[in-house]
Amino acid sequence: MENKPLHNVVSVRFSKVGKLYHFEADADINLIPGDQVVVETARGWQLGEVAQIIGDVSTPGEGSWKKIDRKATEEDFQQRKTNEEKEAELLEFSRKEIKAQNLDGVKAVSVEFSLDGSRISVLYSYEGENKVELKNLKQEINKFVHHSQVELRQVGPRDVAKIFGGMGACGLPTRCCSKFLTDFSSISIRMAKEQGISLTPTEITGMCGRLRCCLIYEYEMYAENRKQLPKRNKRVLTPVGEGKVFDVLPLKMAVIVDIPEIGRKEFFNSDIQLVDGSSYPQIQPKIRPEENDVVIEVDESNEGENEPESGIKERNQGKNQQGGKGRRPRWRKRRPSNQNKSNDRK
Structure with missing residues (x-):
């Protein structure tokens, strides 16, 4: 397996809080974070600051990095200072021209000069919905700055x-x-x-x-914690009884449960258990009858006529313990389908 050549890659930013761009530094250039360097970009020669030393990196596929030309010198710093003065002058001129041409909604935000002054970017914002024509504005700016390539670039409200x-x-x-x-x-x-x-x-x-x-x-x-907590209005079991989830607290991994006769109390997720649609989760009804199950038809209207009084009392006590309704038989006789009813009507 062939060893790919390694490149000394560093990250450079061109503004105080700006994106990081990767460049390749030659071995004879000793750089540390904070150094000012001169690099060539799509917007001309720029003066940037070394933000991070990545180190030796192999070339990803067919890609490559542009090289750092040199460390910044005193002449570069002086040129940058001169450019800042020119940027302020051009920004003021651009704002006057926008006002003179009645370009409603257009605002000049900033001006950026390349280090050698060959390229100029005028940043503007536009709040209107219709497309605005800035051809005349660009011509006036070209007259103000000679022998430079001018670019009008629109930026968003966040920028x-x-x-x-x-x-x-x-x-x-x-x-x-x-x-x-x-x-x-x-x-x-x-x-x-x-x-x-x-x-x-x-x-x-x-x-x-x-x-x-x-x-x-x-x-x-928040999104990850909510996946582990029950949603609102879900029935849950708590150490003090069953209740309904009133509110969810994702940061604390807890919920507020509304319990009858007690009120709203806060419980951690580890202290509650979800009730899956049943008010009595300990009872697991069968979904389908087995082969040995017998279908029993019960006539509730005659129930209790031939039953002795002692049996009636025991049955009533059982109903009170289970919630007042008593336990119904597992299976009943199947009622006629809707199709039979519709045929009788015909």
Whole structure:
């Protein structure tokens, strides 16, 4: 078996809280987390920060990684500082042009320069439903910045909230997306229902106007715990009697049971037993008669006429112990089917 060549792979991010991209570093470049490096990306040359040293990795299939060009120098840092000043100027110019052209719903969010200034990305958000034409805006931006390739890229409301930062809807001084979230997960209203969170829009909506990202943090644990607990309105046996499940507490692995004449009490899942649709689970009725079983027809109307008084008393006492109805015979004579009745009517 041939040994595949190993590559020294490192993870690089281009913003404070951004996605991690893998690059290959040559053996003569000694890197540690926190170092600034210059790499070539699809958006031109960029200045990034080493976030993680993955180490020697074999090439997966036919894939490969782009190489790190060099460690950042003082000239690179100075160029980056100059680009930041140009980004602020272009952002202000873009906002004025959007206002001058009456582009309703379009907002310039941020501007990104490549390290050499050859490529410029203008990030904008659009809240309208119809498609907006930005051809004239792009032409004006090209006139403002010479000899650079300009790209207008639309971003969603979550990205806008991440770029602007600020206080979260829960009251934290920094939003999760601006603090540690490097990617956005798919959030659904089902996650809020599974965790018993109020569906009031102010309770589940973030500053971006979308469902809060934190709804997914504990969703898997809630879903797994609920599978092991009985659902609401199920009949269960507890150490103090039988009752109905009133509420489920997935975090505590417990349920609240409503027991007649006692009230609502909390029990752990290990202390209860599910009743499968029967009020007396200790009795297991037969589903089909065996060969030796005898079908007995009982006439309840004449029952007790020829029975002595002592027998009647014993039978009544047995009824009171079993709930007042007494125990019925296992099998009765089968009644005529509906087909016979319909034939008689005809």
